[in-house]
Amino acid sequence: MLRTKDLSPLIGSELTIDADTLLTGIHAAEIRELLVKRGVLLIRGLDLSDDQLRTFTATIGKIREGAIKEENGMLKVRHIPGAQFWHIDGAYTDIPPFATVLTSRTLARQGGETEFANTYAAFEDLPPEEQEQLSRLEVLHSMKSAMNNAIPEPTLEQFKSWMGHQGVRPLVWQHRSGRRSLVVGATASYVLGMNSVDSHEMLQRLLNHVTQPKFTYRHHWQLGDVVVWDNTGTMHRARPFDLESGRTMHRFAVEGTEPMTAVPLTRAA
Ligand SMILES: [Fe+2]
Numbered sequence: 001m002l003r004t005k006d007l008s009p010l011i012g013s014e015l016t017i018d019a020d021t022l023l024t025g026i027h028a029a030e031i032r033e034l035l036v037k038r039g040v041l042l043i044r045g046l047d048l049s050d051d052q053l054r055t056f057t058a059t060i061g062k063i064r065e066g067a068i069k070e071e072n073g074m075l076k077v078r079h080i081p082g083a084q085f086w087h088i089d090g091a092y093t094d095i096p097p098f099a100t101v102l103t104s105r106t107l108a109r110q111g112g113e114t115e116f117a118n119t120y121a122a123f124e125d126l127p128p129e130e131q132e133q134l135s136r137l138e139v140l141h142s143m144k145s146a147m148n149n150a151i152p153e154p155t156l157e158q159f160k161s162w163m164g165h166q167g168v169r170p171l172v173w174q175h176r177s178g179r180r181s182l183v184v185g186a187t188a189s190y191v192l193g194m195n196s197v198d199s200h201e202m203l204q205r206l207l208n209h210v211t212q213p214k215f216t217y218r219h220h221w222q223l224g225d226v227v228v229w230d231n232t233g234t235m236h237r238a239r240p241f242d243l244e245s246g247r248t249m250h251r252f253a254v255e256g257t258e259p260m261t262a263v264p265l266t267r268a269a
Helices: 019-024 028-038 050-060 119-124 128-134 143-150 156-163 196-210
Strands: 003-006 013-016 040-043 075-077 099-106 114-118 138-142 166-170 172-174 180-182 188-191 216-219 226-230 234-238 248-254
Touching (some): 013 028, 019 050, 028 040, 028 050, 040 216, 050 226, 050 248, 119 196, 138 143, 143 156, 143 188, 166 172, 188 196, 226 234
Antiparallel strands (some): 003 013, 075 248, 114 216, 114 234, 138 188, 172 180
């Protein structure tokens, strides 16, 4: 039995389901559909083991592997530099992860919430003329842009490693479903073909637009919570917390299946 309740009008749903039913995967198609529709799903009090978390993740899609320090696809998240700034995971990769599954293992005494913003809803809220204008633009996304927030004065080695991760993406992602979403956040470096001042102004204005309270959900963690988000239709960030608190989250990511595709030129022209 699966019951759902909206957490806010434009983003987030809480699911009520017992662990045994969840792990059978019989509701997987419904959960995937709801995930894309609502951006973020929360299940309280599940208290899944790491193996159970892996089993649940595999019902959503193919578990993504290959990040540094992972254990069979699972990352023990303590501190990721730059994670406190709004971002889409892997925006500089060709096919970003589809979803992330996160559970709390040790809570911060204070802070450490995770926030999400609905990039579909934010795009759909813009006037039609602006939607079409933005759909013609491309942005360079880079790890350098994201990491510079946390490490403003990197070593040359750090800088060079960041520069290995970058790519040009459309400002507006045309999804296979027909819906469109904004692709902004800390990885966005500049708009191609635009002068620096106008480019920064546009990216900042759009970031502020997407992260308005009406498009966002802030999750206050309790032990045993499982949160899943659609990385292709939301941005996220961790709120600050005391690193000495031992806050630890266990995370699995699901492989993406859709490259960030631009709106066809005939439509955007
Ligand atoms: Fe992230």
